[in-house]
Amino acid sequence: MEKLEHRTGLVELSDLAERALALNKEGAQMEITLTNGFERSIEVKGNSISGVQQQTKTKVTVRIYDGKRLGIASATSLSPKSIEETVTNAMKLAKLSPPDDKFVSLPEPMERQPANLEGLYDSELAYLDPSKVVESIGDMIQGAREVHEKANVGGRLNMNLMERVVANSLGIFTQTENTSMSSFAFISIPLSPQNVGVGFEVNVDRKWDPAFSFHEFGKIAAEKAKQMLNAKIGPSKKLPALFDERATYQSLNQIFGFGVNGYSVMTGTSYFADKIGAELASHGLSLFDDPHVPGGAASVVFDREGVPTTRVQIMTDGVLESYVTDSYTANVLGLENTGNAGTGFRSKLPRPTIHQLQVEAGNDSREAMLEDLKEGILVESGVGPAGGSPQISAQINRGFYVKDGEIEYPLKNTMLGSNVYEFLGGIVAISRELRKEFGHQSPMILVKEVSIAGAGKQKKQGANISMSSF
Amino acid sequence: MIDELRSVIETVDRSVVEFVDMRAFESTELMITVRKGKAEDISSDKLGGVAIRALVNGAWGFASVASFEVPKLVETLHTAIKMARGASQHITRKAEITVDRAFEGKNIFRPDVNPKDLSFEEKYELASKTEKTLRDHDHRIINSVGRYTEKIQRETIINTLGTEVVNDYGVFRLSGMATARSGDVIQNVSDSVATNAGLQRLLDWEIEHEMTRLGDRAIGLLDAVPSPSGRMNVVLEPSLVGVYIHEAFGHASEGDAILSGRSVLRNKIGEKMAIDGVNVIDDPTLPGLRGSFKFDSEGTPTSRRQIIRDGVLVGYLNDLQSASMLDKGNALNGAGRATDFRHMTMPRMGNTYIENGDMSFEELLEAVGNGVYLTHSYGGYVNPANGQFYFSSQSGYLIENGELTKPIRNSGMSGMTLEVLQNTIGVGNDLIIDAFPGVCGKANLTGFQPMPVTGGGPTIAAKDIVVGGK
Numbered sequence: 001m002e003k004l005e006h007r008t009g010l011v012e013l014s015d016l017a018e019r020a021l022a023l024n025k026e027g028a029q030m031e032i033t034l035t036n037g038f039e040r041s042i043e044v045k046g047n048s049i050s051g052v053q054q055q056t057k058t059k060v061t062v063r064i065y066d067g068k069r070l071g072i073a074s075a076t077s078l079s080p081k082s083i084e085e086t087v088t089n090a091m092k093l094a095k096l097s098p099p100d101d102k103f104v105s106l107p108e109p110m111e112r113q114p115a116n117l118e119g120l121y122d123s124e125l126a127y128l129d130p131s132k133v134v135e136s137i138g139d140m141i142q143g144a145r146e147v148h149e150k151a152n153v154g155g156r157l158n159m160n161l162m163e164r165v166v167a168n169s170l171g172i173f174t175q176t177e178n179t180s181m182s183s184f185a186f187i188s189i190p191l192s193p194q195n196v197g198v199g200f201e202v203n204v205d206r207k208w209d210p211a212f213s214f215h216e217f218g219k220i221a222a223e224k225a226k227q228m229l230n231a232k233i234g235p236s237k238k239l240p241a242l243f244d245e246r247a248t249y250q251s252l253n254q255i256f257g258f259g260v261n262g263y264s265v266m267t268g269t270s271y272f273a274d275k276i277g278a279e280l281a282s283h284g285l286s287l288f289d290d291p292h293v294p295g296g297a298a299s300v301v302f303d304r305e306g307v308p309t310t311r312v313q314i315m316t317d318g319v320l321e322s323y324v325t326d327s328y329t330a331n332v333l334g335l336e337n338t339g340n341a342g343t344g345f346r347s348k349l350p351r352p353t354i355h356q357l358q359v360e361a362g363n364d365s366r367e368a369m370l371e372d373l374k375e376g377i378l379v380e381s382g383v384g385p386a387g388g389s390p391q392i393s394a395q396i397n398r399g400f401y402v403k404d405g406e407i408e409y410p411l412k413n414t415m416l417g418s419n420v421y422e423f424l425g426g427i428v429a430i431s432r433e434l435r436k437e438f439g440h441q442s443p444m445i446l447v448k449e450v451s452i453a454g455a456g457k458q459k460k461q462g463a464n465i466s467m468s469s470f
Numbered sequence: 471m472i473d474e475l476r477s478v479i480e481t482v483d484r485s486v487v488e489f490v491d492m493r494a495f496e497s498t499e500l501m502i503t504v505r506k507g508k509a510e511d512i513s514s515d516k517l518g519g520v521a522i523r524a525l526v527n528g529a530w531g532f533a534s535v536a537s538f539e540v541p542k543l544v545e546t547l548h549t550a551i552k553m554a555r556g557a558s559q560h561i562t563r564k565a566e567i568t569v570d571r572a573f574e575g576k577n578i579f580r581p582d583v584n585p586k587d588l589s590f591e592e593k594y595e596l597a598s599k600t601e602k603t604l605r606d607h608d609h610r611i612i613n614s615v616g617r618y619t620e621k622i623q624r625e626t627i628i629n630t631l632g633t634e635v636v637n638d639y640g641v642f643r644l645s646g647m648a649t650a651r652s653g654d655v656i657q658n659v660s661d662s663v664a665t666n667a668g669l670q671r672l673l674d675w676e677i678e679h680e681m682t683r684l685g686d687r688a689i690g691l692l693d694a695v696p697s698p699s700g701r702m703n704v705v706l707e708p709s710l711v712g713v714y715i716h717e718a719f720g721h722a723s724e725g726d727a728i729l730s731g732r733s734v735l736r737n738k739i740g741e742k743m744a745i746d747g748v749n750v751i752d753d754p755t756l757p758g759l760r761g762s763f764k765f766d767s768e769g770t771p772t773s774r775r776q777i778i779r780d781g782v783l784v785g786y787l788n789d790l791q792s793a794s795m796l797d798k799g800n801a802l803n804g805a806g807r808a809t810d811f812r813h814m815t816m817p818r819m820g821n822t823y824i825e826n827g828d829m830s831f832e833e834l835l836e837a838v839g840n841g842v843y844l845t846h847s848y849g850g851y852v853n854p855a856n857g858q859f860y861f862s863s864q865s866g867y868l869i870e871n872g873e874l875t876k877p878i879r880n881s882g883m884s885g886m887t888l889e890v891l892q893n894t895i896g897v898g899n900d901l902i903i904d905a906f907p908g909v910c911g912k913a914n915l916t917g918f919q920p921m922p923v924t925g926g927g928p929t930i931a932a933k934d935i936v937v938g939g940k
Contacts, residue, residue: 039916039917041915041916041917042557043914043915045726045730046563046729046730046731046732047562047563048561048562048563049529049557049560049561049562050529050530050557050561050565050915051529051530051531051532051553051554051557051565051814051915052529052530052531052532052553052554052556052557052915053530053531053532053533053553053814053915053916054532054533054534054549054550054553055532055533055534055812055813055916055917056519056534056535056536056812057812058536069509070509070511070512071512071513072511072512072513072514073513073514073515073516074513074514074515074516075515075516075517075518076516076517076518076519076536077516077518077519077536077537078536079537082516085516086516089514089516090514093512093513093514093590094512096512096590096591096594097509097512097594098508098509098594099509100508100509100510101508102508129556130553130556131552131553131555131556131557132556134556134557134559134560135559135560138560141562152730152731152732152855154730154732156913156915158917186732186855188731188732188855188856190731190855193734193738193857193888194888196734196855196856196857197856198853198855198856228856233701233936236699236700236701267505267506267612267613267649268612268613268649268651269612269613269649269651269656269658271654271656344511347501347503347510347511347513348501348511348513348515349510349511349513386848386862386880386881386882387658387848387862387864387880388649388656388658389656389657389658389879389880390654390656391696391879391880391881393697393862393880393881393882393938393939394860394882394938395858395860395882395884395938397853397858412856412858412886413858413884413885413886413936414884414936415699415882415883415884415936415937415938416938417696417699417881417938417939421654451699451938451939452699453699453700453701453884453936453937453938453939454700454701454936455701
């Protein structure tokens with residue numbers, strides 16, 4: 001396989017980080033994060049390869065606390081001059097900022113040892129020239145078109161190489177090298193403007209797998225699109241909802257991702273704030289965060305602050321056990337730093353995040369859960385709370401109306417309403433079979449009642465409208 | 471910069487390479503976030519580098535580099551050409567640039583109030599006052615955030631057609647967010663002022679008045695009832711109309727979706743899409759708006775584009791490629807935008823809105839009779855391939871017998887592109903073009919790209935919108 005040119009290299013990143021830390025002569029607490037890498041992609045559009053790209057991923061971010069005054073600066077250039085300017089800019093901002101009384105300290109090296117985790121870096125994937133694998137991606141088009149001659153195939157293959165050094169003035173100094181590969185197939189089958197079946201499939205890996213069949217991958221996505229032909233708007237009524245494994249994972253990841261996030265708990269906006277020890281879910285739902293699954297898509301040895309990651313039990317038998325924290329939220333909340341610092345949303349600050357959610361199996365049979373569904377909805381896409389409130393008012397992007405255990409028709413233009421308490425409290429079955437993929441695991445779950453909104457006359461005003469019980 | 475770029479592009483062998491463009495990009499950004507009385511995030515960001523795109527035998531190659539040094543640009547150009555060449559051996563549908571127009575121009579940023587003329591302390595005070603007004607409003611507001619952001623960027627664009635353009639662009643925003651909580655009832659609200667013209671509009675914003683109104687809304691929602699559920703008549707306030715038209719029609723009219731066959735508006739030019747009198751516009755030339763710009767990221771002067779005229783689909787949003795390859799609706803109208811140098815351009819919206827009608831708010835309520843009045847958008851998304859879209863509101867009211875009655879909480883809505891404008895009952899006369907200053911997200915070969923846009927319109931009434939409530 002032809003290789004592309006080498007990149008900066010971890011050794012050079014480490015040197016740059018050490019030199020940057022040496023610029024901090026005023027005793028401030030300082031953290032520097034240096035990233036260097038590429039994303040290489042191949043795109044399929046309208047049944048044809050459309051292009052290939054190589055995107056630079058360089059970044060320096062400096063966080064300085066001058067006492068309790070914060071300044072953050074970042075830049076895309078890794079030249080020594082740029083890094084020096086970035087340190088200066090962060091220091092300038094810190095001197096201008098009002099103090100943050102709640103700030104205690106950046107993280108210090110801790111006793112917890114970093115995991116000896118394999119399968120996060122693959123030298124073949126790191127140096128793979130995308131133009132050499134274009135033909136394989138083209139197989140995806142052929143696979144999809146074999147399923148349906150009108151299949152319109154789109155998709156993308158991304159290959160990432162990322163080197164990162166995180167260091168701070170308190171002694172944290174971590175170096176990591178990661179690769180990842182993600183494939184997406186978007187298929188539409190337009191039989192008429194009103195009857196378009198759409199299907200989506202994804203695969204994530206940390207290594208280049210020459211045995212991976214893009215042909216089969218395209219077929220799976222196209223089969224999914226075909227299943228969505230002749231979709232109908234669902235009924236408007238309260239029904240049980242059976243979530244397949246991916247929908248379970250996506251929904252619970254949304255619900256818990258916000259709910260147990262130390263930042264939302266700290267700000268009081270989490271619907272799970274003050275709920276540690278409370279029984280929130282029924283039927284023995286248990287879940288945990290495991291960033292150490294070999295080859296997992298989101299497996300990490302260190303978090304974004306250079307803190308060793310660890311397994312966190314979030315819920316056991318329906319009882320909430322733990323939040324996930326970074327250094328700031330752990331200090332404010334008086335909790336252990338669980339090593340869950342991730343990339344902030346609309347912020348340069350790290351924020352706590354669930355790395356890789358694992359949902360434990362139940363005792364129910366997957367087949368029986370569907371067969372026993374007299375009338376309900378099979379949901380195959382995630383739903384979650386909107387805008388940080390516990391309300392769930394989500395479109396069913398992929399779902400089916402089920403009658404007497406059989407799928408009757410695919411759904412379009414249909415919504416699902418609930419709230420996180422009723423959703424979790426309404427779980428009445430959890431499958432013993434698990435889907436394990438991309439580093440996470442999930443069963444199917446059955447929620448006894450959600451509001452389905454689709455066809456049907458508008459409800460008489462006032463009917464079914466009441467003050468919420470939660 | 472033009473000279474450096476020209477020296478590189480002149481090395482392109484035009485007998486082999488059909489088209490090349492180079493886009494040097496530099497930006498500086500400042501963000502100040504104040505939460506619950508403390509400086510939470512004080513950060514600056516500096517981006518700089520060059521995007522290079524090459525078309526070889528109908529295939530695109532793209533490469534980016536965080537440097538302006540000529541030898542690195544030459545190397546990056548060769549990478550882009552190599553990528554394109556690798557893809558070209560496997561394409562079945564060739565991309566073309568047949569547009570034979572070159573543009574020259576220099577758009578220098580001349581802000582009404584230059585951010586350089588305001589001290590850091592004055593900018594901090596804007597965010598701080600926004601947050602404090604919310605915090606002091608009511609003890610049930612448990613989280614309050616004020617945020618100031620400024621971003622100034624310059625793109626220098628040249629291509630092998632002869633285009634040489636320098637285009638400055640600014641984005642400025644002041645926003646307030648509040649979370650009200652009473653027990654397990656949690657409601658989030660937000661509001662902002664945004665512009666590309668400088669800081670005048672932010673300084674003119676009546677912070678106390680606007681944040682008092684926002685605080686009232688947050689508190690009012692604690693006693694609101696969940697929205698009813700099902701297919702019903704709705705009245706949409708202008709910010710929701712903005713998101714609705716952005717999702718329902720804007721994305722489906724983007725030239726790349728049309729070209730790849732992944733839009734329900736493909737081959738629909740000249741067809742009736744809406745009731746008489748409905749006009750849909752995307753106009754990035756409007757002065758001062760967040761989605762306005764002079765030249766797009768391909769160097770084409772942008773222009774006002776009519777998507778729907780009197781209910782009939784009349785045009786698409788095009789970049790160089792879609793203008794070259796589409797048979798109808800193919801006017802080159804300067805819609806090719808890219809977030810920064812790490813990304814490739816694609817057709818995007820600017821300021822999208824429905825034009826004014828002639829009905830008063832009371833007439834719209836009367837026309838609806840019974841239903842819901844939905845206000846203040848949270849955002850939305852669409853799958854243009856099947857036309858199914860989703861958007862959500864922060865708040866609203868029940869409409870009973872043509873009058874507003876009980877307040878309702880946040881809810882989501884679903885619709886189908888080809889149905890919604892046909893289902894319009896009435897169009898109001900209270901147009902606010904930039905009622906929703908937002909961030910639009912869309913992906914192409916180089917991944918997900920956020921882009922500043924606005925959406926707006928007058929209040930409108932529509933039937934058969936699916937609302938997901940309890």
